[in-house]
Amino acid sequence: xxxxxxxxxxxxxxxxxxxxxxxxxxxxxxxxxxxxxxxxxxxxxxxxxxxxxxxxxxxxxxxxxxxxxxxxxxxxxxxxxxxxxxxxxxxxxxxxxxxxxxxxxxxxxxxxxxxxxxxxxxxxxxxxxxxxxxxxxxxxxxxxxxxxxxxxxxxxxxxxxxxxxxxxxxxxxxxxxxxxxxxxxxxxxxxxxxxxxxxxxxxxxxxxxxxxxxxxxxxxxxxxxxxxxxxxxxxxxxxxxxxxxxxxxxxxxxxxxx
Amino acid sequence: xxxxxxxxxxxxxxxxxxxxxxxxxxxxxxxxxxxxxxxxxxxxxxxxxxxxxxxxxxxxxxxxxxxxxxxxxxxxxxxxxxxxxxxxxxxxxxxxxxxxxxxxxxxxxxxxxxxxxxxxxxxxxxxxxxxxxxxxxxxxxxxxxxxxxxxxxxxxxxxxxxxxxxxxxxxxxxxxxxxxxxxxxxxxxxxxxxxxxxxxxxxxxxxxxxxxxxxxxxxxxxxxxxxxxxxxxxxxxxxxxxxxxxxxxxxxxxxxxxxxxxxx
Ligand SMILES: Nc1ncnc2c1ncn2[C@@H]1O[C@H](COP(=O)(O)OP(=O)(O)OP(=O)(O)O)[C@@H](O)[C@H]1O
Ligand SMILES: Nc1ncnc2c1ncn2[C@@H]1O[C@H](COP(=O)(O)OP(=O)(O)OP(=O)(O)O)[C@@H](O)[C@H]1O
Ligand SMILES: [Mg+2]
Ligand SMILES: [Mg+2]
Numbered sequence: 001x002x003x004x005x006x007x008x009x010x011x012x013x014x015x016x017x018x019x020x021x022x023x024x025x026x027x028x029x030x031x032x033x034x035x036x037x038x039x040x041x042x043x044x045x046x047x048x049x050x051x052x053x054x055x056x057x058x059x060x061x062x063x064x065x066x067x068x069x070x071x072x073x074x075x076x077x078x079x080x081x082x083x084x085x086x087x088x089x090x091x092x093x094x095x096x097x098x099x100x101x102x103x104x105x106x107x108x109x110x111x112x113x114x115x116x117x118x119x120x121x122x123x124x125x126x127x128x129x130x131x132x133x134x135x136x137x138x139x140x141x142x143x144x145x146x147x148x149x150x151x152x153x154x155x156x157x158x159x160x161x162x163x164x165x166x167x168x169x170x171x172x173x174x175x176x177x178x179x180x181x182x183x184x185x186x187x188x189x190x191x192x193x194x195x196x197x198x199x200x201x202x203x204x205x206x207x208x209x210x211x212x213x214x215x216x217x218x219x220x221x222x223x224x225x226x227x228x229x230x231x232x233x234x235x236x237x238x239x240x241x242x243x244x245x246x247x248x249x250x251x252x253x254x255x256x257x258x
Numbered sequence: 259x260x261x262x263x264x265x266x267x268x269x270x271x272x273x274x275x276x277x278x279x280x281x282x283x284x285x286x287x288x289x290x291x292x293x294x295x296x297x298x299x300x301x302x303x304x305x306x307x308x309x310x311x312x313x314x315x316x317x318x319x320x321x322x323x324x325x326x327x328x329x330x331x332x333x334x335x336x337x338x339x340x341x342x343x344x345x346x347x348x349x350x351x352x353x354x355x356x357x358x359x360x361x362x363x364x365x366x367x368x369x370x371x372x373x374x375x376x377x378x379x380x381x382x383x384x385x386x387x388x389x390x391x392x393x394x395x396x397x398x399x400x401x402x403x404x405x406x407x408x409x410x411x412x413x414x415x416x417x418x419x420x421x422x423x424x425x426x427x428x429x430x431x432x433x434x435x436x437x438x439x440x441x442x443x444x445x446x447x448x449x450x451x452x453x454x455x456x457x458x459x460x461x462x463x464x465x466x467x468x469x470x471x472x473x474x475x476x477x478x479x480x481x482x483x484x485x486x487x488x489x490x491x492x493x494x495x496x497x498x499x500x501x502x503x504x505x506x507x508x509x510x511x512x513x514x515x516x517x518x519x520x521x522x
Binding site: 013014017036037038039040043044088089090091092142143144145146147148169172173174175176177178180202204205206208209229232233242243244246247248249250251252253254255 | 295296297298299303304314315316346347348349350390398399400401402403406423424427428429430431432433434435438457458459460461463464483484487488497498501502503504505506508509510
């Protein structure tokens with residue numbers, strides 16, 4: 001079943017410069033969809049619109065078949081809980097004056113009937129899940145490295161057990177081992193809870209490894225969509241081809257891959 | 259002309275004395291690119307900030323010497339004119355109320371028209387040639403646009419060295435390849451010496467002459483790039499290379515591109 005759908009979504013910030021132009025995209029329950037595209041093509045804009053944080057100029061976002069913007073009361077609350085976004089720049093999406101623990105506890109306070117002890121325990125559990133230590137709960141954002149901040153943002157998004165997590169370059173500052181571990185963690189949640197993911201990334205190899213399907217954006221629309229395996233050889237659209245062909249080889253020039 | 263920027267035995271600790279970076283030595287040479295790898299949180303950014311005397315409040319540099327052609331100097335003498343820097347989080351490095359054009363005018367301290375012209379050509383070099391870009395505020399730019407804008411601003415002063423912390427994380431493959439070509443060109447034409455912190459082993463492979471690997475606040479291995487990829491000595495280096503190889507294992511077999519076998 002379709003969890004979230006964008007239908008004919010248009011958006012522009014400057015007259016005459018549309019960012020999204022009648023874009024259609026759907027994520028199914030439990031599905032992992034990779035979203036690729038040139039820098040500046042509108043992926044983060046799409047993410048904000050998909051979560052209802054920004055209004056599209058035209059078109060609609062449907063959550064389980066119903067317009068997101070029309071939901072009220074308990075249903076709107078449920079949608080806010082079910083859809084979580086990990087923003088592209090971790091450092092600025094965290095309040096610099098809140099400890100990591102307080103940031104992660106915020107969605108718990110809103111959505112879970114937990115007392116203080118229960119919340120603290122859940123925060124500790126979430127920190128460990130994303131590869132940090134429970135005692136990191138007391139530190140401020142300024143005391144973490146770039147990759148550690150991204151882990152905090154992922155923990156915060158996972159706190160209310162969403163149905164869909166939108167990851168906007170959410171592991172881009174992590175080393176490869178850290179990226180693989182975190183994505184394995186999310187893949188585990190998908191197996192146990194059916195959590196879907198819209199995975200916005202410039203790392204084609206990560207999308208290929210972790211997603212079911214991959215979509216490529218260009219000129220404000222989806223121009224290519226298909227199964228993640230073999231996407232590089234199937235892509236026809238010039239914008240998609242350009243991305244796939246530009247991926248840096250894994251080894252120094254002159255060294256053959258074994 | 260400046261040839262050598264050396265960081266020796268650098269240490270960084272918290273106010274209470276807990277060490278975060280220890281005994282870090284790195285050498286930047288004109289016309290050479292050094293890549294710094296290491297797992298998240300191992301101390302890469304703090305090493306750079308420590309060397310430049312730009313540590314955040316609460317942290318202290320505990321020792322170490324930074325020298326320019328053998329002459330010890332303070333980090334603040336280096337920033338800007340001698341060492342151009344690209345910080346890890348572009349959005350934090352910008353003043354949200356200033357357009358890119360205003361940033362360039364502030365950085366350059368030359369006539370407005372000249373600052374504007376130099377900004378335009380630097381932006382074109384990083385692939386931001388839309389004439390609207392200099393007039394945008396940071397909040398109006400995408401992640402990758404900001405990252406490239408920051409690189410353009412770092413390059414316009416034509417400093418002999420560049421230190422860049424994860425400069426490619428928000429770039430698509432085309433923009434990334436283009437930046438690689440730009441940096442390789444600057445190394446060849448201007449003899450720019452660089453230190454690139456990156457977790458992308460493809461970037462290190464494409465561009466670096468030498469690679470240093472960090473773990474737990476220390477440098478555990480430094481080697482010429484080809485040797486590091488072919489015969490990693492430290493266990494941590496081998497782990498990073500193994501993760502990289504696993505991720506690349508499903509790559510399409512390379513087309514007719516280089517499998518020359520120059521390196522054994
Ligand atoms: N608040 C805003 N005001 C004006 N223009 C904006 C705003 N937000 C985004 N834009 C413009 O919209 C376009 C798309 O930006 P967006 O951040 O969605 O791109 P992106 O695909 O996420 O890029 P990247 O891969 O670099 O993160 C860009 O041209 C950008 O300048
Ligand atoms: N102000 C601070 N107070 C205390 N500890 C800090 C502070 N800033 C950073 N740290 C810690 O120092 C260590 C090194 O941080 P640094 O930012 O140098 O890591 P990094 O190698 O750049 O990581 P990344 O690749 O994730 O950016 C981290 O474990 C971090 O938690
Ligand atoms: Mg973006
Ligand atoms: Mg860092």
